[in-house]
Amino acid sequence: MHTFFEHTRLSFIGGGNMAQALMTGLKQRGFTMSHIIVVDPDATKHVSLQQSLGVNTSTILDKSSMAADVLILAVKPQQLKSVAQALAPLLQSQLVISVAAGIRSEDLSRWLQGYRTLVRTMPNTPAQIQAGITGAFAMSAVRAEQRNLADSLLQAAGEVVWLEEESQLDAVTAISGSGPAYVFLLIEALTAAGVALGLSESQALKLSLATFKGASLLASASNTPVATLREQVTSKGGTTEQGLLRLNQHNIHAIMQDAALQAAKRAKTLGDELGGQ
Ligand SMILES: NC(=O)C1=CN([C@@H]2O[C@H](COP(=O)(O)OP(=O)(O)OC[C@H]3O[C@@H](n4cnc5c(N)ncnc54)[C@H](O)[C@@H]3O)[C@@H](O)[C@H]2O)C=CC1
Numbered sequence: 001m002h003t004f005f006e007h008t009r010l011s012f013i014g015g016g017n018m019a020q021a022l023m024t025g026l027k028q029r030g031f032t033m034s035h036i037i038v039v040d041p042d043a044t045k046h047v048s049l050q051q052s053l054g055v056n057t058s059t060i061l062d063k064s065s066m067a068a069d070v071l072i073l074a075v076k077p078q079q080l081k082s083v084a085q086a087l088a089p090l091l092q093s094q095l096v097i098s099v100a101a102g103i104r105s106e107d108l109s110r111w112l113q114g115y116r117t118l119v120r121t122m123p124n125t126p127a128q129i130q131a132g133i134t135g136a137f138a139m140s141a142v143r144a145e146q147r148n149l150a151d152s153l154l155q156a157a158g159e160v161v162w163l164e165e166e167s168q169l170d171a172v173t174a175i176s177g178s179g180p181a182y183v184f185l186l187i188e189a190l191t192a193a194g195v196a197l198g199l200s201e202s203q204a205l206k207l208s209l210a211t212f213k214g215a216s217l218l219a220s221a222s223n224t225p226v227a228t229l230r231e232q233v234t235s236k237g238g239t240t241e242q243g244l245l246r247l248n249q250h251n252i253h254a255i256m257q258d259a260a261l262q263a264a265k266r267a268k269t270l271g272d273e274l275g276g277q
């Protein structure tokens with residue numbers, strides 16, 4: 001087995017949705033789950049984390065939670081400053097990975113008393129079935145082997161895109177970080193449309209899910225441009241033409257652009273408001 005999956009020790013600071021998605025992905029890839037400790041003050045989460053994922057848990061940052069190669073900060077952006085300040089005096093040489101939306105590495109580094117072995121990332125929840133994609137930015141002090149360590153860890157969740165410009169992470173947040181929620185909304189909407197046309201809920205959901213899955217797999221597998229794949233569905237004088245006409249009348253491109261713009265703006269203001277503290 002890959003030595004990374006056998007020997008690396010991880011601490012997750014925060015054991016909520018995103019941490020659980022990443023840990024589920026790691027488990028599926030054969031990571032030694034007893035080498036993970038989750039620090040979360042919410043003790044009600046501990047039993048299910050232990051039972052479903054086989055990880056260790058702690059309510060506080062202590063010696064055992066710091067005995068890790070990598071610390072993954074998976075708390076809400078609003079909680080990151082106080083977590084970082086508590087962490088700072090305990091840091092030795094661990095690689096620190098943040099998944100928090102918006103918070104810039106320079107601000108996090110300042111809260112960590114100048115610690116610079118930091119990788120800022122933006123994963124997404126399909127990580128739990130290794131179908132995630134993560135945008136990642138390494139501070140210049142991160143050595144090549146540490147970046148490789150981060151890469152191996154994040155690859156367990158799916159694809160990894162390394163960015164040269166940290167500011168691009170706000171765009172990544174808007175597209176793939178938040179994106180699964182847009183897609184789930186579209187699946188809900190297409191399902192509701194199917195029900196309105198007389199299908200049962202379960203039939204409509206099944207058809208919608210298979211359509212999203214099939215279309216994305218086809219677009220990923222094919223060298224044909226996505227626009228051409230769309231045209232191949234659209235028979236002249238046929239049904240798709242009518243559906244697309246209405247989507248375009250409602251300006252689907254502008255709607256998506258505006259949605260992503262608002263999400264990216266929020267990532268930036270989170271960084272400005274919380275990072276300035
Ligand atoms: N949910 C998502 O799809 C994504 C979330 N993120 C980022 O992941 C981070 C966590 O988000 P979620 O998992 O969705 O939130 P969540 O609310 O599910 O999890 C946060 C966890 O942190 C714990 N916590 C609070 N204070 C703590 C402390 N002092 N020490 C340790 N743990 C503490 C909470 O008890 C909770 O379990 C956020 O910064 C978010 O921006 C990034 C990409 C996608």
Ligand SMILES: O=C(O)[C@@H]1CCC=N1
Binds near residue numbers: 101173177178
């Ligand atoms: O909504 C949020 O702020 C987080 C970041 C990307 C997905 N969830």
